[in-house]
Amino acid sequence: MADTAGVASSRLDRRKARTRAALIRAAQAFMAAGRSDVAILEITQAADVGMGSFYNHFSGKAELFHAAVEDALDRHGALLDELTLDLDDPAETFAQSFRLTGRLHRRHPELSKVLLNRGLALTRSEERGVVPRARRDIQAAVQAGRFTVADTELALTVAAGTTLSLGQLLHDQPDRDDAQATDQITEDLLRLFGVPADQAREICRRPLPEPDDRPRGGTAA
Amino acid sequence: MADTAGVASSRLDRRKARTRAALIRAAQAFMAAGRSDVAILEITQAADVGMGSFYNHFSGKAELFHAAVEDALDRHGALLDELTLDLDDPAETFAQSFRLTGRLHRRHPELSKVLLNRGLALTRSEERGVVPRARRDIQAAVQAGRFTVADTELALTVAAGTTLSLGQLLHDQPDRDDAQATDQITEDLLRLFGVPADQAREICRRPLPEPDDRPRGGTAA
DNA sequence: CGCCAGAGTGACGAAATCGTCAGCGCTACA
DNA sequence: TGTAGCGCTGACGATTTCGTCACTCTGGCG
Numbered sequence: 001m002a003d004t005a006g007v008a009s010s011r012l013d014r015r016k017a018r019t020r021a022a023l024i025r026a027a028q029a030f031m032a033a034g035r036s037d038v039a040i041l042e043i044t045q046a047a048d049v050g051m052g053s054f055y056n057h058f059s060g061k062a063e064l065f066h067a068a069v070e071d072a073l074d075r076h077g078a079l080l081d082e083l084t085l086d087l088d089d090p091a092e093t094f095a096q097s098f099r100l101t102g103r104l105h106r107r108h109p110e111l112s113k114v115l116l117n118r119g120l121a122l123t124r125s126e127e128r129g130v131v132p133r134a135r136r137d138i139q140a141a142v143q144a145g146r147f148t149v150a151d152t153e154l155a156l157t158v159a160a161g162t163t164l165s166l167g168q169l170l171h172d173q174p175d176r177d178d179a180q181a182t183d184q185i186t187e188d189l190l191r192l193f194g195v196p197a198d199q200a201r202e203i204c205r206r207p208l209p210e211p212d213d214r215p216r217g218g219t220a221a
Numbered sequence: 222m223a224d225t226a227g228v229a230s231s232r233l234d235r236r237k238a239r240t241r242a243a244l245i246r247a248a249q250a251f252m253a254a255g256r257s258d259v260a261i262l263e264i265t266q267a268a269d270v271g272m273g274s275f276y277n278h279f280s281g282k283a284e285l286f287h288a289a290v291e292d293a294l295d296r297h298g299a300l301l302d303e304l305t306l307d308l309d310d311p312a313e314t315f316a317q318s319f320r321l322t323g324r325l326h327r328r329h330p331e332l333s334k335v336l337l338n339r340g341l342a343l344t345r346s347e348e349r350g351v352v353p354r355a356r357r358d359i360q361a362a363v364q365a366g367r368f369t370v371a372d373t374e375l376a377l378t379v380a381a382g383t384t385l386s387l388g389q390l391l392h393d394q395p396d397r398d399d400a401q402a403t404d405q406i407t408e409d410l411l412r413l414f415g416v417p418a419d420q421a422r423e424i425c426r427r428p429l430p431e432p433d434d435r436p437r438g439g440t441a442a
Numbered sequence: 443c444g445c446c447a448g449a450g451t452g453a454c455g456a457a458a459t460c461g462t463c464a465g466c467g468c469t470a471c472a
Numbered sequence: 473t474g475t476a477g478c479g480c481t482g483a484c485g486a487t488t489t490c491g492t493c494a495c496t497c498t499g500g501c502g
Contacts, residue, residue: 041460168341181372237448262490
């Protein structure tokens with residue numbers, strides 16, 4: 001939980017972390033399949049873990065699912081940070097993050113489904129995941145004079161809701177060009193945030209860093 | 222189900238409709254309380270209906286909850302139509318609908334909670350409820366030259382996601398001025414849709430019709 | 443007035459799910 | 473190498489939930 005940096009100390013700790021991660025991965029898989037009402041036994045079987053182990057890690061199903069969503073958010077947030085590390089303009093950081101998140105819905109549908117399932121409730125009041133990053137970027141862009149918005153929280157609200165809704169759209173219309181749709185909406189958002197139209201257009205045409213899909217060493221890997 | 226117009230024909234039909242409505246109302250109440258995992262028995266007790274009656278109307282819990290959301294959407298959509306009936310400008314119709322929906326989250330938190338729970342999945346591909354109305358308004362506004370958007374569906378996506386996210390915000394921050402926040406976001410959306418800034422501002426300051434809160438004769442009344 | 447169709451009812455057996463617990467195997471450490 | 477500690481395990485009793493079914497009651501109709 002608080003094991004932010006560094007590898008687990010002992011072999012036993014690592015074993016424990018692996019079991020926990022397996023449970024989280026299984027839960028995410030079931031969420032992606034839309035089956036949030038699975039029996040605990042079924043989860044442990046999917047995770048190839050003994051039934052009794054479950055309660056060594058979680059007090060119940062709700063806690064597991066919460067951890068699963070948190071894990072998905074953390075991993076995606078970390079990925080965004082990694083890919084936008086070298087950008088100076090906060091407006092561009094925001095735009096790249098939004099565009100990358102749009103791509104995510106096609107590239108990692110399972111992760112996307114997890115976010116769409118419970119993402120709305122986590123849109124606010126969470127100190128972890130992608131929301132604080134977006135808030136940070138918007139605030140920085142306002143400070144830098146790149147964005148002109150009446151209320152940061154309202155801007156964040158528009159952005160958050162639009163991300164989720166866009167994910168749903170891309171999921172429901174598999175034939176739609178996800179990059180085109182995402183970039184179009186990002187451009188619209190930038191204009192809404194006060195960026196001049198030509199600049200918004202140009203920013204959204206810049207090339208995106210290609211995320212490598214190696215399994216990363218996140219909480220649940 | 223298809224009993225759109227006219228009262229139920231016989232007394233028996235009316236009785237049946239009342240039982241069904243009671244179940245739907247109970248389900249909505251539980252959803253509003255965040256308890257989507259209630260036992261069927263508990264639902265029937267809350268509805269003051271015999272356990273056995275449940276299966277006369279629904280094949281299972283999922284079907285009931287689906288009907289409950291659909292009912293909430295239908296009733297809100299009908300209310301919007303009623304309140305915006307005399308408007309000529311489709312841009313204003315959209316704006317008023319959006320503003321009224323924003324007010325809804327505070328005025329009818331229970332209905333709002335229902336929409337927030339499963340609204341995202343119904344954001345798309347539903348032929349009933351508020352989404353088709355929004356689509357219709359946006360298309361009409363584009364036709365009339367009031368909106369300038371590259372893609373109607375993308376515009377709809379932004380609007381839908383923002384509504385839900387705004388509802389979540391208003392729910393999480395009870396102290397925030399809901400009218401102010403809603404009108405601000407509506408104004409931003411209108412600008413995003415190509416309405417000149419001064420017009421957008423003016424439209425969102427126009428007075429709103431006051432919805433009367435009499436229980437209406439909808440599907441579940 | 444009497445009969446019938448259809449909705450309502452709640453108790454009951456079947457089935458699923460829960461959470462525990464006593465034992466086991468592995469790992470760290472002396 | 474011995475041993476103590478910790479996590480893993482899966483079978484089991486308890487509990488909850490499900491869906492049915494035989495029956496009742498109400499209202500439409502001849």
